[in-house]
Amino acid sequence: MNKPRILIVGAGISGLALTKALVDLGFPVEVVERRSNEDPALGTGIYLPANAVRALRAIGLEEDLATHAKPVVRQRLEDHRGRPLTEFTVDRIWGEVGPCMATTRRDLHDLLHAMVDSDAVRYNTEVIAVTDEGAVTFADGTTSTYDLVVGADGINSAVRKSQFPGSSPRFLGQLCWRFIADDTAIPGITDWTARLGAKGRTFLTVQLGAGRVYCYADINSPAFTAPAGDWRTLFVDFGGPVPQLLEQGAAAHFAALYESRNTAWTRARTVLIGDAAHTLSPSMAQGGAMALEDAVVLADILERTPDVATALAAFQDRRAKRVAWVSAQNQRRDKARNLPGPLRNITLRHAGERLFKSNHAPLHDQP
Numbered sequence: 001m002n003k004p005r006i007l008i009v010g011a012g013i014s015g016l017a018l019t020k021a022l023v024d025l026g027f028p029v030e031v032v033e034r035r036s037n038e039d040p041a042l043g044t045g046i047y048l049p050a051n052a053v054r055a056l057r058a059i060g061l062e063e064d065l066a067t068h069a070k071p072v073v074r075q076r077l078e079d080h081r082g083r084p085l086t087e088f089t090v091d092r093i094w095g096e097v098g099p100c101m102a103t104t105r106r107d108l109h110d111l112l113h114a115m116v117d118s119d120a121v122r123y124n125t126e127v128i129a130v131t132d133e134g135a136v137t138f139a140d141g142t143t144s145t146y147d148l149v150v151g152a153d154g155i156n157s158a159v160r161k162s163q164f165p166g167s168s169p170r171f172l173g174q175l176c177w178r179f180i181a182d183d184t185a186i187p188g189i190t191d192w193t194a195r196l197g198a199k200g201r202t203f204l205t206v207q208l209g210a211g212r213v214y215c216y217a218d219i220n221s222p223a224f225t226a227p228a229g230d231w232r233t234l235f236v237d238f239g240g241p242v243p244q245l246l247e248q249g250a251a252a253h254f255a256a257l258y259e260s261r262n263t264a265w266t267r268a269r270t271v272l273i274g275d276a277a278h279t280l281s282p283s284m285a286q287g288g289a290m291a292l293e294d295a296v297v298l299a300d301i302l303e304r305t306p307d308v309a310t311a312l313a314a315f316q317d318r319r320a321k322r323v324a325w326v327s328a329q330n331q332r333r334d335k336a337r338n339l340p341g342p343l344r345n346i347t348l349r350h351a352g353e354r355l356f357k358s359n360h361a362p363l364h365d366q367p
């Protein structure tokens, strides 16, 4: 039986992972990517929890990842002055699922890109619209028809806007800044440490190895634009290594944070994966993991289900509960960040590890 002709829109985390998985299975795949190869967000870091690393292992990336990423062995939560609230090793949270890793987005992108044929991705090619018949219109005015169109085109997905109008992600009421700092001369930085301040402020550091540390800082905000002035003044009351790290954060990458609640990801010949389907709060650091799992699951289902309509129904069914779980945990955590400091600190001191364990428990199962 002929395999369906597939267009993957977007060469980000999910699009490249799906390309690798489908090409390995012998599917004819085209991939288009709007940008050239320079995205400023690729200059920051990414934490890969154990289920993300497992998905990368499933597409054959584990060995290369190990040479470019740093294992995260411990997670630590502190108050904004650096006083410990709770600490545990990640194997207490993830058990047998495997290691957690941290790397730069650039390295992850390059590793994924190196796994697919160098000519496989057509850069500077933007999709504008998709129809139920699988007809795709590109920004240069050309059209082409596919048996299946995969929208892996991220938070502002054109595929989603075209096929699922009215399902835009909503602003979470949070803003963030991200940068990579040199931590060689800064004491007091461990694998993964989140420092929690008043009014929902967080300063997270994740070591990337080779003297680099990924810094992520966020605040609550009613507006989705960056406040006037130097953002670093928002964290002047933070202690430990934060003041020294902030000295290196003048050119941090700014983003407003969004999440989506739409639960329909398939229609006619279209399927959405990754952020296009389900933009998630970064609270659980599960956005990349869910995007990678989507890719692995969709490839598996397409291989075993030759009929596109049946495959898409199976995909929606298999992914819905898991993504809903992550979304619910994110919402719970996002609420908890606004608890009065003393109450939040007592809760984390007494039940931090237990809460992290229960947040992640269903994600131990294969996707």
Ligand SMILES: Cc1cc2nc3c(=O)[nH]c(=O)nc-3n(C[C@H](O)[C@H](O)[C@H](O)COP(=O)(O)OP(=O)(O)OC[C@H]3O[C@@H](n4cnc5c(N)ncnc54)[C@H](O)[C@@H]3O)c2cc1C
Residues within 6 Å of the ligand: 009, 010, 011, 012, 013, 014, 015, 032, 033, 034, 035, 045, 046, 047, 048, 049, 052, 125, 126, 127, 128, 152, 153, 154, 155, 156, 157, 158, 159, 176, 178, 255, 257, 273, 274, 275, 276, 280, 282, 285, 286, 287, 288, 289, 291
């Ligand atoms: C601040 C922040 C921190 C995060 N931290 C983590 C973390 O530590 N760990 C984690 O697992 N996740 C994290 N995430 C989530 C993670 O980054 C995303 O879930 C992940 O990048 C989604 O991958 P994707 O492939 O769906 O989309 P993307 O990686 O955004 O890729 C989409 C691609 O599609 C392209 N594209 C867009 N429109 C078109 C078009 N019309 N035509 C052609 N191409 C198009 C884009 O240029 C892009 O290359 C974080 C997210 C944020 C916002």
